[in-house]
Amino acid sequence: MAKAVTNHHLQAVLTEAGYAQARAAFARQVNLRGQAHGLALRYDAASVYWWLRGRRPDDPVPQVIAEVLTRRLGRPVGVDELGFTTGGQLAGLGLTFATDLEDTRTTVADLWRQEVARHDVLSTVPFVAAATADAGWRWHFDPRDPDASHRGGRRVTLSDVDALRACQQQFLDLDRRHGGGRFRAFLAEWLHREVEPMLHGSYTDKVGRQLFAAVAELTGQVAFMSYDIGDHGWAQRHFIQSLRLAKAADHAGFGAHILANMSTQAVYLQQPGEAVRLARAAVDGGRGRAHTSVMARLHTAEACAHAIADDARSCTAALRLAEDATGKTSGTDQPAWAGYFTPAHLAGTAIRCLRDLGRTAEALRWADQALDLGEGSVRTRALHTALIASVYATGSAAEPEHAGQLGHDALDLAGRVRSRRVTDRITDLAQRLAAYRGNPVVDGFLRRARDYVSPAPRG
Template identity: 55%
Template sequence: MHKPITNHQLHALMAEAGYDRSHAALARQVSRAGATRYGLVLRYDGASVYWWLRGRCPEQPVPELIAAVLGHRLGRPVPIAELGFARLAQVPDAETLVFPGSLDAAVTASAALWAKLSRPSADAAQPFVPAAAVDAGWRWHFDPPDHDLARSGSRRVDTDDVERLRTCQDQFLDLDRRHGGGHARTFLAEFLSRDVAPMLRGSYTDAVGRELFAVAAELTGTLAFMAYDAADHAAAQRAFTQALRLAKAAGDRTYGAHVLANLATQAIFLNLPAEAVRLSRAAVEGAGRRPAPAVAARLHTTDSTACALAGDLPAFRAALRRADRALDRDDGTGPSWARYFTPAHLAGTAMRCLLDLDRPAEALTHAGQALQLAPGNARTRALHTALTATAHAQAGHIDQAAALGMRAAGLARHLRSRRVQARLATLARALAKHQACRRPATSLK
């Protein structure tokens, strides 16, 4: 007895494409697309399609392959959200959450995400999806490289265009560090949607294309970090994922590893230790044998934080030593996006990890170094000041904690950063445990 069709959206698309009476043909095309695009050995047949029509959802990248096969037959793009798979429909903006397989899919997903984030919305409560983050890291590692990025479009893109984008990237990075992620993220999304998306759809050589995708990845990674700092975790994850894909297209493994480390940092903030460790280890391994010392230091520092969150003291210390040794080798010649990372950032991370491991006295040994920041690092200064105050509170130094807490609250007034607010809330809870200091604690809320 046949079960009734429940996926009517897929059935309608198959009928429109002429596959409604040729399930085996669709299955063969999907298997062939998997072999061509990803080197996968897929053995789908008519029975597979039978179950897809009755609600079974194949794992990625198969929905993407189905959409591509149907789109090719229909002569138009078919978003995977239109395939009718219930499990994908449960995830808002599923197309921007997954790691795109093809270059065209990467450009389409990035442009859609940029356009959405350029319009402020009230859906920041959407969740971070741990499995999708780990899947993106896996596919960044193991999907085949893009061999030719050359494209013919209506607008010619050259190296001068790319250099202009790099200047804009430096400016957006500076805005983020001085004012917090909530300050300019909508502006950056608008810039990406208005200026960068048409460039990606333009005309360029393979060499220019790789530079273009590289700077598009950096801009998207900055947008992701702004969203993360503003506590819009769904938007941040999607932007990190698309930045990862753009970096892969560019062949920029070190920036891809940096993005993966940022996904690990987001998992740390959300208290997901297992995912944080997986992502941070993947970032370290994926950066290659000899990344620039500043890049290596930053990656090992993230790994140390993930290990501390997981409660693994020996692994934390080992990763921190590797970060320290890498930073000792730094000569300032690494990529521009990594030059922000200094001994002060490493010291701040060490403090945070040691507090996670309930070692406030040891954490305070890093306090002096953690506050030796350049003037442009306004958000990091507020974070480290609040962190130092929390370490003093946990160590029982109430006067110092209250004084530093008031200083951190003053710094926070000039920032639009939910992470800074969360750090101040942690400090307020630490101070509230001491009855004699309830008044300073209240003032930080």
């Protein structure tokens, strides 16, 4: 399946110039114009394909491209119109765990503003592993912010903060029902319009810490939505700023939760060492300060990290701790932002870990619990259904027909969400079932799955 266009600026000007369906001709003109600059260029239609999908040609080629388009259109076309510079301008934004709270306010506001203005290039923003490690270290060991008050525009009260928390629950529900791709831009636009003025308003230390806690949760929601749709560099920046806001709020349980999410992202990106370090930091940070349901979530993140590190003993120990914490959880005092985590989520983690460790029969014992989900958990049901199907498609005792039937169920659910993680689960299942072509159920699933198969699958 072709990758989606991400450089919509370049696409628009190529369309205007009549090159949208003539990429080879456009590449030839760039090569010819390059000769005037003493360049021996060898671009072709494939080069243009990748420019449209986020790659930036080396200097001075963007200027050469601008000259070709200027001559074609009969009007000046600047390099800044081509969409190549945006990713570079965003590359460093949000990677710093700021010492000063004013810098944090400014950075968070800039992230939301860029989400609104330049959402088409966010998938090209790079992921920088060193920044994640530094943020985790700073969250643990930087001193507490002495004062969270601020003097600015409008007066902010605890009632305003309560309203933010109510909105956050609505966005959390939308994300679970529809996936991160449907409402991320809407959430960022609302944060830019409504919440940014509050951050720069006037509030006491008490209100400020509550405000930072609520904004940390909302920023963490943007981060998770970005992770869900595969914009990992952008997700990383919001995770880091959410962690910084949680630090300012003395919101230790939520900060540990964000570290666990960062570990989960490292698992997705196949960075086992980083995943284990972040998960351990999350567990250490939450111990004695986080609700038991949060601790269960932290231990599941640690189990996943140990599984991809091929440490079966540590993985099993973490799963046992997660199960113990889940059994002790009471919903009466559970933080609202942690309400999504249920025994079904624990079961989903157990299935993936045990599958990856080659213990498929044991993994399937968790299958019923993994699907014991509420009506609103559409994305999780899709993820778990595809995951269980992948277990039935694995090993010497595989049941490919059952896997194919579950695969059809997963595809039905996938049509209701916009989530790269769901797409990747279906891709993984399709790859596992490819060895069983000839089975009518499997063949039917594989035909339907073509529209969902992603170019870079993850389990």
